[in-house]
Amino acid sequence: MSTETAEARPDGLSPSQTVGPFFHYGLTPGAAYGHVPVSVDGQVAAPGTPSEPIVLTGRVVDGAGDPVPDAMLEIWQADSDGRYAHPDDGRPRASNSFTGFGRSDTTAEGVYRFTTIKPGRVPGPGGREQAPHVLVAVFGRGMLKQLFTRIYFDDEASNAEDPILALVPAGRRPTLIARRDGDTFTLDIRLQGGDETVFFDV
Amino acid sequence: MSLVLPRSSTVAHPPSLHPAYTSTVLRAPREPLVLVPHTLTELTGPVYGQGKVRDSDADLTTQHAGEPQGERIIVTGRVLDEDGRPVPNALVELWQANAAGRYVHVRDQHPAPLDPNFTGAGRYLTGTDGRYRFTTVRPGAYPWRNHHNAWRPAHIHFSVFGPSFLSRLVTQMYFPGDPLFPFDPIFNSIPDEAARNRLVARFDLAVTQPEWALGYQFDIVLRGREATPTEEPHEH
Numbered sequence: 001m002s003t004e005t006a007e008a009r010p011d012g013l014s015p016s017q018t019v020g021p022f023f024h025y026g027l028t029p030g031a032a033y034g035h036v037p038v039s040v041d042g043q044v045a046a047p048g049t050p051s052e053p054i055v056l057t058g059r060v061v062d063g064a065g066d067p068v069p070d071a072m073l074e075i076w077q078a079d080s081d082g083r084y085a086h087p088d089d090g091r092p093r094a095s096n097s098f099t100g101f102g103r104s105d106t107t108a109e110g111v112y113r114f115t116t117i118k119p120g121r122v123p124g125p126g127g128r129e130q131a132p133h134v135l136v137a138v139f140g141r142g143m144l145k146q147l148f149t150r151i152y153f154d155d156e157a158s159n160a161e162d163p164i165l166a167l168v169p170a171g172r173r174p175t176l177i178a179r180r181d182g183d184t185f186t187l188d189i190r191l192q193g194g195d196e197t198v199f200f201d202v
Numbered sequence: 203m204s205l206v207l208p209r210s211s212t213v214a215h216p217p218s219l220h221p222a223y224t225s226t227v228l229r230a231p232r233e234p235l236v237l238v239p240h241t242l243t244e245l246t247g248p249v250y251g252q253g254k255v256r257d258s259d260a261d262l263t264t265q266h267a268g269e270p271q272g273e274r275i276i277v278t279g280r281v282l283d284e285d286g287r288p289v290p291n292a293l294v295e296l297w298q299a300n301a302a303g304r305y306v307h308v309r310d311q312h313p314a315p316l317d318p319n320f321t322g323a324g325r326y327l328t329g330t331d332g333r334y335r336f337t338t339v340r341p342g343a344y345p346w347r348n349h350h351n352a353w354r355p356a357h358i359h360f361s362v363f364g365p366s367f368l369s370r371l372v373t374q375m376y377f378p379g380d381p382l383f384p385f386d387p388i389f390n391s392i393p394d395e396a397a398r399n400r401l402v403a404r405f406d407l408a409v410t411q412p413e414w415a416l417g418y419q420f421d422i423v424l425r426g427r428e429a430t431p432t433e434e435p436h437e438h
Binding site: 008009010011012013014015016017018019020021022023024025026027029032033035036037039040062063064066068070074076078084085086087088089099100101122123124125130133135137139140141142143144145146147148164167168172191192193196197198199200201202 | 216218227229236240242244308367370391392396397422424
């Protein structure tokens with residue numbers, strides 16, 4: 001019998017390991033490695049995607065308050081109607097061009113940046129709608145596994161009734177809420193220390 | 203049937219804080235993680251199509267004018283879910299050092315030669331059988347400054363997407379019998395020995411091509427299983 005047909009339940013997950021310091025040419029090549037094709041970048045929404053274009057940016061800082069110049073963020077979000085480009089969200093979508101996924105490394109100053117659209121509200125547990133939000137995975141040198149967090153928007157009244165924010169101690173909720181200035185929303189990710197970002201056990 | 207993501211299986215992962223790997227000390231959160239339910243946000247994730255990947259992305263030995271230096275190898279395996287079901291259309295990305303242990307990265311200043319015929323980045327979209335396959339060269343070990351005389355075991359970085367955002371995995375594949383294993387804090391950050399060994403590829407003579415390349419098998423198991431398994435659950 002060939003190994004191809006020998007089906008067995010795996011003993012467990014493949015464990016995570018750090019992306020290390022040298023992921024850029026493989027995952028976020030950009031202009032520095034122009035000969036490497038890009039599979040994903042920080043341009044989440046093509047120009048002209050229906051809805052409100054926004055920039056999502058901020059710094060990643062460590063427990064000493066220093067910028068993290070070798071982190072990588074990935075985001076996953078719904079479209080402006082709150083629908084995900086995924087078969088398990090069977091609701092029709094206004095546009096098929098929005099994938100909802102993006103990836104950004106950090107600059108020498110620790111800054112990440114996405115060009116995207118403001119998401120809509122999405123279904124939540126127990127039939128309660130969630131406030132508009134973006135799911136974030138943070139990777140980096142010195143990070144043995146990704147950390148999951150969310151970005152909410154400070155101009156959304158529905159934050160007050162969001163079932164996930166409600167699980168976060170009130171004093172720490174501001175670490176999840178980006179502040180608006182024009183079309184730019186800014187939120188720093190603090191990996192450790194004072195005002196440490198809330199990370200989720202998912 | 204829908205997807206479920208048991209939390210118990212994540213025990214395989216290393217902790218965020220592993221002081222022997224010194225860079226974790228200022229980058230691991232100190233506050234407890236906040237437990238939240240899985241919503242539609244967590245249970246969905248990016249979907250890829252063939253348009254994102256070219257056939258040439260899977261052969262790292264043919265991306266330049268000449269052939270790279272080093273021992274040519276084939277690395278293949280399946281991307282599986284927790285029930286052992288193949289994950290189709292999974293984007294697999296990899297990156298690695300060259301045969302001398304040097305990354306093409308601008309920040310790698312290790313005094314080993316760059317290879318003008320080797321970049322070290324590739325990608326593959328799995329088929330219906332969940333299988334991927336790369337041709338590359340065996341990467342060299344390289345020094346780092348974590349502690350005195352620190353050397354990383356030879357490894358290939360893997361980035362894999364599964365059916366949901368929570369299935370997302372970045373890991374490293376190691377080679378069997380590496381003498382550096384006992385000294386590497388990144389490999390040893392994984393608490394369970396059996397879990398560590400799941401990151402060690404298996405030499406496979408059946409994958410090895412005569413007069414051409416050594417073959418290695420490396421299966422990757424991601425979070426997620428069907429809500430209604432067709433088999434009895436594993437007894438632990």
